[in-house]
Amino acid sequence: MRVRVDLNISLDGFATSEGSTPESPMGPDWERLTGAYVATRTFRRRVFGDESGAGTVGVDDAYAARYFEGIGAEVMGAGMFGLHHFPDDPEWRGWWGDAPPFHYPVIVLTHRRTGDLDFSDGTSFHFRDLSARDALDVARDLAKGADVRVGGGPSTVRQFLREGLVDSLHVAIAPIILGRGVNLWSGLRDVTRDFTVHSEVAESGTVHVTWSRDSIL
Amino acid sequence: MRVRVDLNISLDGFATSEGSTPESPMGPDWERLTGAYVATRTFRRRVFGDESGAGTVGVDDAYAARYFEGIGAEVMGAGMFGLHHFPDDPEWRGWWGDAPPFHYPVIVLTHRRTGDLDFSDGTSFHFRDLSARDALDVARDLAKGADVRVGGGPSTVRQFLREGLVDSLHVAIAPIILGRGVNLWSGLRDVTRDFTVHSEVAESGTVHVTWSRDSIL
Numbered sequence: 001m002r003v004r005v006d007l008n009i010s011l012d013g014f015a016t017s018e019g020s021t022p023e024s025p026m027g028p029d030w031e032r033l034t035g036a037y038v039a040t041r042t043f044r045r046r047v048f049g050d051e052s053g054a055g056t057v058g059v060d061d062a063y064a065a066r067y068f069e070g071i072g073a074e075v076m077g078a079g080m081f082g083l084h085h086f087p088d089d090p091e092w093r094g095w096w097g098d099a100p101p102f103h104y105p106v107i108v109l110t111h112r113r114t115g116d117l118d119f120s121d122g123t124s125f126h127f128r129d130l131s132a133r134d135a136l137d138v139a140r141d142l143a144k145g146a147d148v149r150v151g152g153g154p155s156t157v158r159q160f161l162r163e164g165l166v167d168s169l170h171v172a173i174a175p176i177i178l179g180r181g182v183n184l185w186s187g188l189r190d191v192t193r194d195f196t197v198h199s200e201v202a203e204s205g206t207v208h209v210t211w212s213r214d215s216i217l
Numbered sequence: 218m219r220v221r222v223d224l225n226i227s228l229d230g231f232a233t234s235e236g237s238t239p240e241s242p243m244g245p246d247w248e249r250l251t252g253a254y255v256a257t258r259t260f261r262r263r264v265f266g267d268e269s270g271a272g273t274v275g276v277d278d279a280y281a282a283r284y285f286e287g288i289g290a291e292v293m294g295a296g297m298f299g300l301h302h303f304p305d306d307p308e309w310r311g312w313w314g315d316a317p318p319f320h321y322p323v324i325v326l327t328h329r330r331t332g333d334l335d336f337s338d339g340t341s342f343h344f345r346d347l348s349a350r351d352a353l354d355v356a357r358d359l360a361k362g363a364d365v366r367v368g369g370g371p372s373t374v375r376q377f378l379r380e381g382l383v384d385s386l387h388v389a390i391a392p393i394i395l396g397r398g399v400n401l402w403s404g405l406r407d408v409t410r411d412f413t414v415h416s417e418v419a420e421s422g423t424v425h426v427t428w429s430r431d432s433i434l
Contacts, residue, residue: 013229
């Protein structure tokens with residue numbers, strides 16, 4: 001059982017951009033940041049429900065396939081679910097509408113909402129006001145031996161990294177300089193120092209860097 | 218004639234570390250940042266004068282060889298020459314002692330010192346109080362048709378990038394999170410947007426990213 005993170009970031013470390021709105025939740029730079037990932041066959045099938053076989057099938061797609069593989073539960077911040085934009089709407093069901101791509105339980109860290117939200121296809125959202133460590137304990141139980149993902153956003157990921165709770169960190173780095181947004185790396189000096197690193201360049205120009213703990217004690 | 222930059226940075230964009238002293242001019246993180254570069258056969262020969270053939274000969278060495286190739290003159294900031302640490306020592310001849318590795322004219326941007334310093338092996342230092350643009354004009358004349366390097370440090374490079382004066386930017390990215398120092402990317406949103414990008418991973422784990430203007434108008 002490992003705690004895993006995958007994020008799309010720019011070469012200067014920005015994981016989301018400024019200018020987020022309810023209509024454009026990820027901000028105007030989002031497409032540039034995630035374009036290579038969204039173009040993969042796996043993303044198109046899993047997130048858009050596109051079964052036509054369209055999409056790229058190279059290195060980016062291999063990482064996209066691994067993204068959901070072996071995950072049994074997820075923890076995410078309130079902003080990733082959309083609670084910063086829709087704090088008082090009890091009908092809000094997340095950015096993904098009626099077909100969230102998770103198909104497993106998701107803990108949403110928030111003090112603004114409580115209870116659970118169940119979808120028929122295996123996805124469930126559990127709104128909890130928990131510390132990072134306690135949230136992982138709950139997620140581990142729900143994952144039944146599979147891995148747990150810390151999904152995002154970047155501030156949430158940073159908190160888990162800072163507390164040493166992440167076993168595997170994969171960043172898909174778009175070779176662009178965004179210069180604004182939330183920087184994943186702030187305050188994380190040497191957070192991956194004892195990890196094994198593997199780097200690989202995709203056909204799209206995206207640089208995939210993965211740090212993993214050699215062993216989990 | 219192109220204006221080129223090569224820098225060693227950490228994955229979070231830091232090009233030098235804090236804690237610089239006269240004894241350890243690049244600070245305590247310098248070895249971690251440049252270890253793969255310093256280990257190459259080219260660096261050992263060119264900078265240390267090691268003619269034994271020792272050193273790595275893979276992807277990092279290919280970039281090291283290109284580092285000096287085709288350069289006819291260089292512009293550097295006062296700090297890179299050491300003038301921040303030795304502002305009032307007219308005998309100071311730079312960090313490289315009696316055998317600087319350049320073998321071409323180098324413009325040092327400073328208002329603290331004037332005049333020239335010549336070495337017998339082709340290196341000369343010219344202390345000038347010039348704008349970025351004017352320094353390039355002088356360097357272009359000295360380069361006699363060859364390329365001009367903007368050598369560093371990162372603040373100097375950033376200034377040339379911000380003014381759109383760089384044609385080729387190569388960063389050798391060590392997969393470490395330094396979290397402190399001078400960040401190359403600050404204030405440079407989309408500085409490479411119209412450039413062609415090429416990425417490559419070396420055996421050492423260093424990620425080489427190179428942006429080039431397609432054509433120079």
